[in-house]
Amino acid sequence: MLSIIPSTTRLGQLTDEELIQLTRDGDDRAFGEIWRRHAAVGAAIARRITTRIDSADLVSEAFARMLQAVRNGAGPKTAVRSYLATTIRSVAASWGRNLRPTLDLDEAHEVGFTDDRFDALDESDRHEAAVTAFKSLPERWQRALWYSEVEGRSNAEIGELLHIKTTAAAMLASRARAGLRKAWYAGEAA
Structure with a gap:
């Protein structure tokens, strides 16, 4: 069983698959290592997908969804990076449907607040x-x-x-x- 790993083994030495299994077994430190490995790539993917949504917000939401899926017994078993990219695209599409066209607020006329x-x-x-x-x-x-x-x-x-x-x-x-x-x-x- 993967959850019985010698204390001398560092999380950084484990494969993504082993870390995902440890996360399923309740070790949140293992998911922290997954985050550390893939957050920068996730941010790059998010920036390529859209400029209308903050990449850090997209990556955070994608990791949160992945963690929830793993805790529920679903989520990636292999190919963590591919799963993350797909989740980022899904979040961007979902959030993008709710976005309205925006204008540069520096160029917008100030509207007074009256109530x-x-x-x-x-x-x-x-x-x-x-x-x-x-x-x-x-x-x-x-x-x-x-x-x-x-x-x-x-x-x-x-x-x-x-x-x-x-x-x-x-x-x-x-x-x-x-x-x-x-x-x-x-x-x-x-």
Whole structure:
């Protein structure tokens, strides 16, 4: 049985097939080694497939789906890299269907935010609600919003800071703004 491996054997010495079996047997460290081996190639595949979706997001989702499949007794038995590439393509296609055409936010005209409900709050309530909504966002969204709205950085600068393409930075900032609005309204309704 593969799960009985001498303690002197390092994960880096095992084949992908052995690591997948160890993962099936419950060893999460083995899947970490799979990630280490194939994440860079996965990112390259993701960048070739689409520029509209952040490659790091695609790779993370593909690995998450692969791990779930392996834990459920499915997933790759051999050819881990091929399975990963297919999963990345599947995720990109699925997410791509939900994308709407985007425009460069640096060139878009600023639309003012007006809402009578916002005026009804006093200054301290507005501040607390904004902070709560902001803190509820994923860290990546918080960083994108901070760079964009507080520091006034361009999408190109945000892309450099987050190590993503300019278009991905624009999409990330747009999703973060939408997430902040949603969090704001959810907090207001509570």
